[in-house]
Every structure is written in structure tokens, then in C-alpha cells.
Amino acid sequence: MKKFIALFITCLITQLQMLAQETSITTVFSLQESDTIDIYANCDTCLTISYYDNKELPGTWDVMFSGNTEISAKVIQTDTIDGKIVKTILFTPKKEIFSSVHINEVYVSLVNYGVTNEEELIFGVETEEEREYYFTESKKTVFRIFPAPVAMTQIWLMDSLTDKTGYIFHGYIDDSQPNVTIDSLYSYNTHAVRIPIPKFSDDISEWKWNVNGLAQDTVSPFLYEFTEEDSDEDGKLCIFNINVENRLKYGKSVFFGQAKVKCLVYPKPEAGITTVVETYSGKTDGFKLFFNGGVKNMWSHFFTNSDGVIINDEDIENITKVVDEYSVFSYFAYVQNGSSRTGYYAGADSLYFVVWPEPQAIMTPQYDGDSLIFDSINAAYSLECYDGDTVDIAFLKHGGYQGNALGWTINIEDSVFDVTLSDNSYVRYPISIPNNAEKCDDGSYKFTLLVKIKNSYTGNYNSRTEMWYADSCYISVKAWPASGWDIDFTLQDKNQQRNMSSGVASIRNGNVLQMICDSVQAAYNTPKNTISYFWKTNSDIYVSSKDTTEGIISITDLGAMSTEQQNINLQVKTYKLNKSLWTTSTDVHKYITVYNKPHTPTSLLIKGNGTSSTLIAMSDVSDADMMLYDYYLVFGYLDKQGQLHEKAKHVDAKENVRFTTNFSSDEINDVDNKFFVYAQWCYNDGVTITSGKRYMDGVDEMWDGSDYSGNGGTIRLVRATEYADAIDVNNEENPIITTIYYTDGTKGNKLLKGINIVKMGNGDTKKILIK
Amino acid sequence: MTKKGIFTLLFITLWACLNTAHAQYKYYVKDSKFAMRYNVDLGLWDTHSLKSDVEGLDVSSKHANIGVDFGYLFAEKGNNLYGIFTGVNLGNSFFNSKLNCPDYYFTTDQDVDEDTYERHYQNLNMKQEIWTKDITIPLYIDMTMPIYKRLCFYADLGLKFNVNIYKKVESASGNAYVFGVYPQYDNMIMDETWGFNGFGNTVFSDSESDNNVKVNTLTTDFFAGLGLRFIHPSEQHLVWELGVNYSAQLNNTFKADTGDKLVYNTIDTGNNTEHMCSLTNILNKSKRNALLLHISVMMKF
Secondary structure, three states: OHHHHHHHHHHHHHHHHHHHHHHHHHHOOEEOOOOEEEEEOOOOEEEEEEEEOOOOOOOEEEEEEEEOOOEEEEEEEEEEEOOEEEEEEEEEEOOOOOOOOEEEEEEEEEEEEEOOOOOOOOOOOOOHHHOEEEEEEEEEEEEEEEOOOOEEEEEEEEOOOOOOOEEEEEEEEEOOOOEEEEEEEEOOOOOEEEEOOOEOOOOOEEEEEEEOOEEOOOOOOEEEEOOHHHOOOOOEEEEEEEEEEEEEOOEOOEEEEEEEEEEEEEOOOEEEOOOEEEEEOOOEEOOOOEEEOOOOOOEEEEEEEOOOOEEOHHHHHOEEOOOOOOEEEEEEEEEEEEEOOOEEEEEEEEEEEEEEOOOEEEEEEEEOOEEOOOOOOOOEEEEEEEOOOEEEEEEEEEOOOOOOOOEEEEEEOOOOEEEEOOOOOEEEEEOOOOOOOEEOOOOOEEEEEEEEEEEEEEOOOOOOEEEEEEEEEEEEEEEEOOOOOOOOEEEEEOOOOEEOOOOOOEEEOOOEEEEEEOOOHHHOOOOOOEEEEEEEOOOOEEEEOOOEEEEEOOOOOOOOOOEEEEEEEEEEEEEOOOOOEEEEOOOEEEEEEEEOOOOOOOEEEEOOOOOOOOEEEEOOOOHHHHHHOOOEEEEEEEOOOOOEEEEEEEOOOOOOOOEEOOOOHHHHHOOOOEEEEEEEEEOOOOOEEEOOEEEOOEEEOOOOOOEOOOOOOOHHHEEEOOHHHOOOOOOOOOOOEEEEEOOOOOEEOOOOOEEEEEEEOOOOEEEEEEO | OOHHHHHHHHHHHHHHHHHHHOOOOOOOOOOOOEEEEEEEEEEEOOOEEEEEOOOOEEEEEEEEEEEEEEEEEEEEOOEEEEEEEEEEEEEEEEEEEEEEEEEEEEEEOOOOOOOOEEEEEEEEEEEEEEEEEEEEEEEEEEEEEEEEOOEEEEEEEEEEEEEEEEEEEEEEEEEEEEEEEEHHHOOEEEOOOOOOOOOEEEEEOHHHEOOOOOEOOEEEEEEEEEEEEEEOOOOOOEEEEEEEEEEEEOOOOEOOOOOOOOEEEEEEOOEEEEEEOOHHHHEEEEEEEEEEEEEEEEEEO
16 A cells, blocks of 8 residues: 555656646747638748746757748847846748748747757757757748739829829739829819729738828728819929738738829919800990919900801800890800810800890880870879779880890889789789878878880899899879778667767667768769668668668567667779679678557547537557557647646556647637647567658657657656546756655655655646556 | 235135135125225235346335125025125335446437447446326126135136336435547547536436336236125125235236436536436336235125
């Protein structure tokens, strides 16, 4: 067992010793590259090898090479860095043009040996038997040698103005830095230098290039477009430095190439001329050539007429032609710039001098069929019309430009109305009263229209607008306003000659309602128009040419003491002289309450031989209906002094009376007393409506004694409780009631609804019932 | 059964009894040639049958008469069984009439303005008391049927002729609401509010009565009577009688005059006067139909 353990420990120590020796060797030798290195055939490559000299070995350290012979290696530098010995090895392929990739295996060996002589260690020298090696370690490095890269370029010049277009340089770019000089070219947006970079197509390297330090895309060619800043009329030098770099992806070889392109740049040449000039007969106009840019002092030009005769610049710029009809004169122009170095910029064009006959125009406005002939320009005309009317202004015109560009136009009030006239046409101008128009006393407005006519042309060269002919006239307008006028109307009860403009508008059924439009304003009195007033009640429509219309108002419900609210509507329309509708006003309306009226008694009689002085009213309403419909009958007479005497009777179930004896025989027999009777209804709202007035010898149906005040303070609302006690009550004009006692015994000064006991002026007391 | 029927039935029964008793009893009255009979007749119930075309008229009547009759007696075997009588009586009749008419109207020209109009008496109420008096001359046959010694039946049958000697509305009253309707003025109604023609509430009294009772001066009654006679015990010539008479008048007491107005007015210089007529003037039938209590004493000689 002990032996076994001793053997085990011995083996273990031995292994540890062996391991310690190998580690020491490994750490002192390293090659700082991968095992495979790509290089170009024309490029050297350096590697380094390093190791520690721990002095354990007695021999001399050295690096040795062996392997392929297409590449040579030598240590070109030895350094000691941090105790480590670093040797730089230069590998140099043989200078041969390879057309394909060559593989070379190179073994780099680090040896320690005892040297007996100073013999160099050279590859291929069989000296191993003569040396005592203490340490040997080798590493294999594979070199793939690629053919050397080649960069080529093509420099293009693109010049649309000249014939200098195409290759101006085509060749290799290498370290010889070729210079490419372009004599001259114009700065123009189509002038450009195009530098494509063809390259060796492979996938083992990476290409980079720049122009004037600006990195370029390896796919697209370099394109430079000159600008005006790049140019000068004396020529401005523009240089392009091209730098190319190619680097192997898995190697250390780098290719550099350079080229230089020089350009002399002039400004872009420009020349122009209006090729078509249009003017009127007798007017001077012409063609004017202009040019700039290009090569300084290298411009030349000339003009010819249609016969090829050279014309100088002054003559071509001042041409005068007198024609009677549309005519066209032809010319020719040529211009050139440049030289054989720069190439030539040249242009030629045909010129046309178009002459129109002299324009003339006569305006002929028309209004409502009345021709307002403008027999000469610059005249003033007067026009009387309505706001919103149109006036047609036609022209007798000839000569002048009649093309499509603009031609004849008319302008009214400085662009307020500006239209183009076609042949034999007219313009229809809507009259609109301006804000600054002068208002006349008759409601019209005065203002002036300035009408201008011109013949002009808008050329397409430099967007020039030329006006060659213009004239004007004035139209003095007297216009009647058509808008903004309000209407209003008042209502009158013709039977009562009562104006209903204020207060409650009420009227008796069957009365004549006068409808008076009182504020048509300007539309009124217009001399040439007519006005129609459209009145509408609930049941009727009245159309009148006058501002006052009357009609009999009627209600549909003819029941006793019925009322109806009616809407009185007015719309005013004005018509022109030609009967066409001019304006329509806004509807205005008013409401009116129509009260049905009681039947007028059919006759008034003196009973029998008159002994009893009894007056009897006859009616087409039965006594029963009179009672049912709450009729009042008011008897009375008007004496020769004009004093009115009235007595009221209420026809009810208890006092079925159509008679009165309230008048003495003297009163009745007085032929100067004109007796009458009328019926009356007392509405709940206090309004009393009467019938017409019946006289003994006739009837006055128009008479209306209705009272719309609603206060009921007249005889018509008072009925004595007994026939014999009938009294007159008129508190406003002739107070005959001195004291009023109410049913509770208190005093008052107003008659209340119900029973009132009143003390009369003569001392008597009466009992009256207010209903 | 009417009064006439009752009396006829009694008369037939009595007549049969008389014929039977005549053979059985001896009448103790000496034979006489003449007799004087003092009569008092008092009417039982209404004594007249009164009818009128005017609705609302209600008339009640009373009647009585008193008088003396003279008779010639025919003797038969010592008994005076038959006799013929006549005499003089005074008849009194009383009529109490009431009328209630909702609307009594007629056309009149009694208007202050000499208009013709329809005068209405609305709710006309009238009340009148009327007396009439007649002289009655009876002519009848008397028959006697002995029943028992001093007691006998008697029966009379004959006519009475009445001559009116008195007629008067003793008392009159009434009221109505009066108004006028004037057709010529579309039937306009004029009432007290007008103040003329006496329109309005009107009260009637004796002063408004026209007292124009119209009678038939001569009237005739059919007459029949029966009863009992008692011979006075101490004086055989004196006979007491108690019986009933039935009198049916053959012609009307009052003369009907449909042209008369119950009430009316007259205008004199604007003043209105109301008039009230006798209600008997509107009786179409006014005949006596009376059952009377008869009391008399007869002396024979």
C-alpha cells in the first residue's frame, strides 16, 4: 500500500513538473494575428510575435520561417514591452500581377538553441543537425494573396446649352494623382460634372471614396450641378479632389487612389425677346432683345425683316404701322455667346408684329326698353330708375383687339362692375344705390355712374398687361330705393269715423273698415311705378292701387254677441312701368276684434192715434229672441238744438218691451224732434255694440253708436229696475247723481255692478241696476 | 142613481102599496070637495143642473119655494082619493159661481190709442153670488091611498109654471193679470210697464159687476111628489103632509149669451174701467133638477 501511494505521489509530481514546463513555454510565444491573413499582392503586411525570455533556457532565442515561397518574411523590429520581447515581422508578397487568389502557408517558429557559430538562421538552410535546440514552437499562418485592386473613373460633362457633353476623362485612379482640367463650362442647372467610380468587383474588400472630403455613396456616381455662385463672367475655377480607398475585409492591405478635376465656370447665358407684339394702327411699338450671363464679351446678335435684310436695334424697337385691318409683320432675330473652348450658346426666333385697327366704341344704354343712346363718348346721360333695376349698356364698336386674351371690357364705377364684352353684346348692370348717394326730397337718390370702356390685351410675355384704348362716359342716375322701406297702416272705423291706431282695435260687424297704408315711404310717389296694396282680412281680399281701401268687415259666427278676432294683413307690391313686379314689402298685420251687432229695428212707429205718446220699435227679431239674446232698445230723438235725448230699454223676460213712453206728447208732436231707435248689446268686456239707427222715415244702417271704451259709463249700461224709474245717467257731462248708496248702506261715488241706490240732484232716490 | 131615478123608484113602490092598502083599510076622512094646501119645499143638494162651455166654471145652486095650493077633490065611496090642484108659490134660487181661467182673452178696441188688440186676463179668478125669484103656478093631480085609519100615502103629479120676478148678482169679486197683445205691432205685448189700458194686476169687486143676469122669464117644471099624510086626531079636516117632491125644469133658467165677455174694459177719455159680467150668462144649461123636502098642511072643507 505504501508503495502504491508512493508510486501515485511520484507520478503526480512528475505530471505536475511536465505541466509546469509546457506552461512556461506557451506563455512566452504568441503571434498577434489570426491563422489566415488576406493581403493584396502589391501590399506588405506586418505581424508581431512576442515572448518572455525567462532565462531558464541557456540557448539563444530566434524566430524562424518556413513554408511557401511566394511571400517573404523578416523581422524588422524588436521591442521589449513590459518584459515581453515583441518582434515585428514584415511579410512581403512577391511583386507579381495575380489574376487570381494565391494561398501561401507560412510557419513562424520560435526557437531556443545553442549556437556555436554566428550563422544566420535562414529558411531552407538545413542547420538543425548542427544546433542544440532547447525550445521549439511553431505556428502556421495562411496568407491569401489577392490581385491588387484597380480604381477607374469617368468624368462626364452635361451641358444642354452647348455641345460639350460626354466624357472628359476616363482612366485609372491610383497613387499617381492624375489631374483632369475642363477648360470652361457654363453654370447652368443642366451643366454638371458626373464622376462615376467603377471598381473591382469582389466581396473581400470594402471601398470608400470622397470628393473634396465629402464621403460619397459607393453605388451612385458623384454629380455636381454648378450654380451661379460657381461662375464668373471671366471664368471661375472649380476643383474636385477625388480620393479612393479600398480595404480588405480579412486582411491588412489598404489601397489608396487620388485624382483631381479642374473646371473653369462661366455664368449661365440668357437671351430673350418678345416674339409677338400687338398694337393698334399708328402706334409705335417694337421688339427689344435682352441677354446676360455667358462668357464676357462673347455675345453677338442681329435682326432681319421678312426679306432677310438686316435691321438695326433701334429700328426693330420702334416700329409704326398704319393699317385698316388686322395685319401681321414678320421679323427674325439671332443671338450667340461662347467660343470653341466653351462651346456656343445660340438662339434664333421669328418675330411677329401684329397690328389691330384703331378701336372705337359708342355706348348705347337701354332701360326698360327706352334707349338711352350714347351717341358719343365722354357724354353725360340721365337715367331714372329703381334700385335693383338693370340697365343694359350696349356698344357699337369696331377695330381694336378682338382676340381671346381680353379684348373689349367695360368698367363701371372702378371695378365695381368689370366684364368682358363679346361681339355684339351688351352688359346688364344692376343699379344699386351707393351709400354716398344724395337723397332727394322726393325720396329718391342721385348718384353718378362712371362707365369706362377699354380695349386691352393681356400678353403672355412677362405677364404684361397693356391697355391701349380707354374712354368713359357718365350716367346721372336718379334711383328710387327698392329695399329697406317699411310699411305701416292704420285702421279706421268709417261708420264711426274712428281711428283705431291706438288702443284696442275693435269694430262692429258689418261696418266699413278703412285700411290706410300711411308709410310706403319712397316707393310712394314714384312717378313711373304703380303700387298695389294687397289687403286681407279673415274673409276677404282687397287689392287696390290706392293707399286707402275700405271693405265691409264681417265675421263668420253670426251668433248673438259673438266676437271674432281678425287679422288684417297688408302687403305692398310695386310694379314697374312694364307691369313687372318690382318689389314686395314685408307683410304687416294688425289684429282687430269684430263684434257682432244686433239687428236694427225695422221701423219706428207711434202707437195708434198717439194719445199715449208711445213709440214702438218693430224688429225682425222676435220678442223671444230679443229676450234670449239680451237686446237693449234705445229710443231717443235729436232736437232742433242738436241735443240728444235717449232712453234705454232692456228687453228681458220681465219687461218685454219694444216701446217707450218716456217722451211727452209735446216731444213727440214736435216735428223738429227727429226720433230714432236702435238696438244695443252690452258685451261682457264692457263694450257696447249698437245696431244701425232707425228713424220713423227711414234707417241709417251706417250709424254706429258703439262704445269700445269698456267703462260702461253711459246710459246704455244702466237699466232702472222699474220702467217708471228709468233715469239718465251720464256722470261725465252732466252729473245728476249726487250720492250713491250701496246695498250695505255705505256711500260711494261709483256705480257698482248690482243694485245701487242713488240720490238724484232733485233729491229723489232711485234704485238702479248695473249689469 | 140620479135624483130622478130615486124618485121614480120610490113612486112606483108607493103606488103599488097604495093599491094594496086601499082594499084593506078604511080611511077616516070625511068627504070634502075642496082643499087648501100650504106648502114649503126645501131643495136637497144642488137643485140645478148647470153646464157651460167655459172651463173652470164651478156653480152651486139652492132652491126653495113656499106657497099655497087649492084643489078640487073627487070623492070615491067616502074617501077622497083624487084631486086636482093649483096655487101660487114663491120660488127662490141661489147660485154661487166661481171661475178660474188661466188666460181669458178677446179682441177689443178699447185702447187708449184706439188700437185694436188682444186683451188678456191671465189667471182670471171670479166669484159671484146670484139670486133669482119666481112666482110659480102649479097644476097637478093628487092621489091618496089610505094605509091605516089616519095615515095614508099621497102622490102628486103635474107641472109648475114659473115667472121670474127677481134676478141679481148679490156679491162679486175676482182678480186677474191683464196685458195686451198687439198683432199689428208684431204681437208686441204691452203690460203694466206701459201704464195704460188697465194693464197689470186687476182686482174685481161689486163695483165692477155689470149685474146683467139674463133669465128666461117663464119656465116650466115637471113636477111629482109623494109622501105621507097624517089626519089630525082631533080635526079630520086638517091633514099634515111630509114627503118629497121632484122637480125637473123643462127649459133653462138662464139665457145663455156667448157673446158676452166675462170681463172687459172700456176706455173713456183715456181712463180705463173694468167690467165683470154675470157668470150665469155663460151657462149653456141651467135647468132645475131638484129633490125637495115637502112639508105642508092641507085643510079640507
